């Protein structure tokens with residue numbers, strides 16, 4: 001996959017310990033050594049109080065280490081801090097307890113689990129898919145498992161059946177952030193709010209966004225990169241994309257300019273920290289986050305998560321109040337889905353002007369859902385697309401030729417132009433196959449069910465505490481599960497599903513005048529926006545945003561990877577790099593000369 005003309009830059013896919021200890025990874029060392037001692041202390045099922053205290057002390061210290069050491073990056077990739085997965089004794093207990101079920105059980109060894117700490121959670125899940133196949137059980141406690149789905153037919157079955165599969169765990173784990181927001185709400189509340197919010201992203205709105213917001217912000221990023229083009233200094237494009245997409249989502253949802261490309265916005269770190277906390281909660285051995293609020297805050301990680309959510313909520317509320325005052329001051333205009341306020345086409349204004357009966361908390365949580373769901377996702381898509389194009393200069397050349405042909409003398413595309421940029425669109429699509437955000441989708445079976453292939457799913461019984469995958473009142477047959485994880489990453493990378501799955505081949509989706517790939521026309525082999533009723537509401541928005549941003553950038557600049565950087569994956573809902581994506585920026589007309597002066601190149605796998 002790597003071309004001989006590329007500087008040495010590796011993406012580390014294995015979460016092994018053989019790479020250099022970055023500051024972020026060094027800070028996990030205490031917890032790494034803590035985990036085996038926790039395992040030893042917990043040698044029987046009942047938790048001894050002293051062990052718990054010792055664990056909590058070690059954990060608090062590890063969290064404090066994390067506070068002090070973020071490696072000087074714009075994003076502290078650890079978010080609020082680390083978690084500990086279920087240790088080996090739990091997994092082996094469950095394996096030994098298993099009944100005679102047909103579903104294979106992942107051989108989750110303690111070293112795999114320790115390797116997960118601070119890494120990309122989905123990578124060991126890929127390894128187990130290779131060992132166990134498209135459907136397997138991942139033990140997460142003495143009597144509980146996740147059923148890990150890496151098979152398109154099973155994913156289709158689950159994702160389309162919203163009635164019998166709820167968001168479950170993901171709603172519970174992220175309630176502290178989204179509240180009742182429709183991204184995690186269930187049942188009638190979700191149906192009602194999706195019906196109210198979905199229409200705000202109509203075609204006329206999108207047209208306005210392309211010209212008024214996406215292009216404008218993308219051009220601002222180009223302007224900002226100009227100084228790097230002059231100085232030749234490498235810039236972190238991941239951080240730049242994160243700022244770009246925050247500014248875009250702020251203007252599109254609230255008509256508010258975060259101006260994060262010009263000055264640091266605390267919202268970026270707050271969104272990252274909160275999303276990382278959701279993930280961390282999913283793998284916590286001891287759920288400190290389930291302790292009642294005032295006591296919970298003695299844990300530094302919980303304090304940081306709480307402060308992050310406060311920043312996001314306060315910002316959202318402030319913006320709602322501003323817009324409310326303006327809308328209330330206006331006459332009671334007729335407001336239909338077709339109507340678009342030229343001066344302020346934002347989603348917020350749409351919702352306020354539609355005069356729907358909705359509590360202010362619900363409105364805040366819905367808008368916050370849009371802000372969080374629409375920010376890092378598109379930022380990460382742009383990061384990995386640029387990375388892949390830089391590693392594949394012949395594909396970059398094709399994308400640039402297309403942009404030059406369509407835009408001619410213009411700097412940015414119109415709404416109509418986007419349809420004439422199918423190669424750029426395919427590059428985005430292919431990047432989302434290789435790096436899906438999020439890489440894992442969680443569901444809970446609400447009724448017993450059988451998946452295609454005869455795999456049995458049972459309903460979970462009453463839950464003991466709000467950490468359901470680990471605490472159940474009644475014993476379950478261990479070789480059955482009520483939770484599923486649809487591994488988008490595994491499906492997208494499976495050699496059974498795709499030819500040359502690890503290669504970046506934008507052409508793989510068929511002729512450029514064919515349809516943009518989605519879950520329907522690939523029969524759920526390609527599900528970057530999920531599928532079924534809970535499919536991403538912002539998919540078209542995101543695709544237009546990404547194509548506009550990419551085309552504006554590569555029209556003006558050639559971007560080359562900084563030599564000798566190691567690009568390691570981590571997750572915080574989206575797939576992030578651990579240390580940024582550093583690139584040299586060259587103005588297109590100067591780039592021929594610049595590429596000759598690139599450092600000597602070493603080929604990496």
Ligand code: HEM
Pocket residue numbers: 182183184194369370371373374375377378381436437438441442528529530531533534535536537538539541542543
């Ligand atoms: C490339 C960028 C994006 C990706 C990869 C992405 C991906 C996803 C995925 C996979 C889901 C479904 C999760 C599940 O089934 O459990 C989802 C849901 C959602 N997304 Fe996106 N998204 C993106 C951009 C956006 C944008 C720009 C917005 C807002 C303007 C947005 C708003 C939402 C909302 C509100 C939901 C929840 C929908 C519901 O539950 O009804 N997303 N997204």
